Amino acid sequence: MTNTPDWQETLDDLERRREHTLAMGGPDRVAKHRAKGKLDVRARIDRLLDPDTFREFGTFAGGEIAADGIVTGSGLINGSPVMVGAEDFTTLAGSIGSTGNAKRYRLAELAVRDKIPLVMLLEGAGFRPTGAHYGRTPTDLIAQAQCSGRVPTVAAVLGPSAGHGALVAPVSDFRIMSSQGAIFTAGPPVVRESTGEEITKEDLGGPSVALHSGVIHNHADTDEAVIDDIRRYLSYFPSSAWSYPEPLPFDxxxxxxxxxxxxxxxxxxxxxxxxxxxxxxxxxxxxxxxxxxxxxxxxxxxxxxxxxxxxxxxxxxxxxxxxxxxxxxxxxxxxxxxxxxxxxxxxxxxxxxxxxxxxxxxxxxxxxxxxxxxxxxxxxxxxxxxxxxxxxxxxxxxxxxxxxxxxxxxxxxxxxxxxxxxxxxxxxxxxxxxxxxxxxxxxxxxxxxxxxxxxxxxxxxxxxxxxxxxxxxxxxxxxxxxxxxxxxxxxxxxxxxx
CATH class of the missing domain: 3.90.226.10 (2-enoyl-CoA Hydratase; Chain A, domain 1)
Incomplete structure (x- = not known):
């Protein structure tokens, strides 16, 4: 059906805004990210979900800050609905702004309401210094905690994850990390400033540290392998505590x-x-x-x-x-x-x-x-x-x-x-x-x-x-x-x- 003329300008504007968000942090930052052997945030979601099933919400959150640094929505894994949130490191280092925090809260809220699993793909710097902090801002960790024991929760650490964002992992049922992942309360610059200790992010919270401490459960080398393991892990579980695990077809x-x-x-x-x-x-x-x-x-x-x-x-x-x-x-x-x-x-x-x-x-x-x-x-x-x-x-x-x-x-x-x-x-x-x-x-x-x-x-x-x-x-x-x-x-x- 051909668009009527009075709609064309409005739809063109919608498409332009969508393209801005889909561009993430811009071609240079995305290329630099991919050069490290990582998938960009939208490629990660495509790998996680069944083909053509992702339905995004909060696309225009953050205005000129694409998706406010976190892509959120729903889709299918092995034919079953899930909620997914993925931090975009190419956009302000995946840091959390006030609108991004609201999106995270909304994700967990919908997971419990709809009784479906929640998957978080983490690579971010925590709260922005200029963004809303705890105070009266609805924090995603409250909603994340309400998921516990009600819907399966999974967190993947696919790059450096610090501060508030890193707390999503230990409150999840299953935590998995790639070889380029690292998780810590605060990153090396803050550690240096606070304690005088000189340390790399790998030695602070990389796989050898996080697996040994028990903060992270499993490890896989690449983004692709981590995401494939998430799909496999969830295949054993029901959508929520309100349903029983389903048997496989007989063979x-x-x-x-x-x-x-x-x-x-x-x-x-x-x-x-x-x-x-x-x-x-x-x-x-x-x-x-x-x-x-x-x-x-x-x-x-x-x-x-x-x-x-x-x-x-x-x-x-x-x-x-x-x-x-x-x-x-x-x-x-x-x-x-x-x-x-x-x-x-x-x-x-x-x-x-x-x-x-x-x-x-x-x-x-x-x-x-x-x-x-x-x-x-x-x-x-x-x-x-x-x-x-x-x-x-x-x-x-x-x-x-x-x-x-x-x-x-x-x-x-x-x-x-x-x-x-x-x-x-x-x-x-x-x-x-x-x-x-x-x-x-x-x-x-x-x-x-x-x-x-x-x-x-x-x-x-x-x-x-x-x-x-x-x-x-x-x-x-x-x-x-x-x-x-x-x-x-x-x-x-x-x-x-x-």
Whole structure:
């Protein structure tokens, strides 16, 4: 249809203003940004969303400052709606003005109202010195906090992220960083002015720092790889806490099958280590599970996976790190992961093989008991389906944090025959009590028969052949999912975490 003449001038003006915003910080700044191997802000959004689904709002916010430094809108990921905000470093270093702050608030407000995930792509300098600050300005962090436990939230750090903008990441469920990302309370110039310390942004908050501290969960080298991981992460989650995770269409890899490979992977000798990731490859569908925070708290593996096509969360001890002992970092990581999984109704599969919480003065100085209590509180408060398998051993508090505790609402508890348990291992108990050799042998024998004594008192629902592991878990999961005969609702948390 041809535009009538009286509209032409108005529509030309609209197009001119749109083109100004689409130009971001101008051709020179955009070219400089791309020369660093980064995607510009609009290319990032195009990569994140399904083709031709982005619908922007706040296009003309900021007047001559294109989009006021942050591009905001909605679109589809794998066919499901999401809200997305992306800081534009080519426009005033992605800094936050008063209108940009209102756009950020509006993003989170709409995410909760429409019950859809919120994704933030971060690369910005925080509040502008001349812009509105906290005061009575509606802050996005209030709305971001209101998203917690209601809709999945993801933050990607794709360049330097400082000040107020950087706070978006640690309040998000999942945080991921590119190799060019860095996150800090204040950047190197402010640090130099405040403390006299000379430091680069990489050494202040780059991947090696942020992954080690636990501020960032995952790392991928490029913008493209980070964004692809975000799409993959969200594929395991429902749109909100008001819905349940959706199963994948059935395929052969989701069918029941025995797991004889576990007999080769897991030695009956508790002193021999193995890689728990190999167990996940065998038990879950398609070998396509997604690990969360692999570089932090390495004594526990936290992963998203499918079992019979159903999305699940996995919390598993890692015997080849600290012999599977749970240290403070591993417990903190697992506690957060359990709360996220529970918030969005993902069933949690616990795979236990640990000698307990990590002992020693160094471990105590890191607050291992506080962290262990936090993990214990998170898993006992979880209302989602919980399934447990003790593969070889689970001692003391290390068994409780892995959901091996009677009357704790598990859907199913299994153990392999010969699995050992108790307050501590026989070897440790012998040393602690200075037991003679004959008593030590009796302790060892008691330990080896512990699984049958526990089964005799229904300490487990069933002792299973390792070759039955997948099928037993799948049958229990399918049975448990029948309990979902009422509409999903957000989890009400009543536990004060340690």
């Amino acid at each position: 052969e890899d989701a069918a029941p099958r025995p797991t004889p490979e576990l007999l080769e992977i897991i030695s009956r000798d508790n002193r021999r280590v193995y890689n728990m990731r190999s167990v996940l490859d065998v038990v879950f569908d398609n070998n396509d599970w997604f690990e969360v925070q692999p570089q932090f708290g390495k004594a526990i593996v936290c992963a998203l996976a499918h079992l019979g096509g159903h999305p699940v969360a996995v919390v598993a001890n890692q015997p080849n790190v600290l012999a599977g002992s749970i240290d403070a970092d591993a417990a903190d990581k697992a506690a957060h992961f359990i709360m996220v999984a529970d918030s969005f109704h993902l069933p949690i599969v616990f795979l236990a093989d640990n000698p307990g919480m990590l002992p020693g003065s160094r471990s105590e100085k890191t607050g291992v008991l506080r962290a262990g209590a936090r993990m214990f509180a998170a898993q006992t408060a979880a209302t989602t389906l919980k399934l447990h398998v003790t593969l070889r051993k689970a001692y003391g508090f290390g068994s409780m944090v892995m959901s091996l505790l009677g009357f704790d609402g598990q859907e199913a508890t299994f153990a392999f025959p010969g699995a050992t348990m108790g307050a501590m291992s026989a070897a440790a108990l012998s040393r602690a009590s200075h037991a003679e050799s004959d008593l030590s042998a009796l302790l060892r024998e008691a330990e080896l028969t512990a699984s049958y004594r526990s089964a005799d008192h229904l300490g487990f629902d069933e002792l299973i052949d390792p070759r039955e592991t997948r099928d037993q878990l799948l049958a229990a999961l399918q049975r448990g999912l029948r309990s979902r005969q009422a509409a999903a609702e957000p989890v009400r948390r009543t536990v004060i975490l340690p």
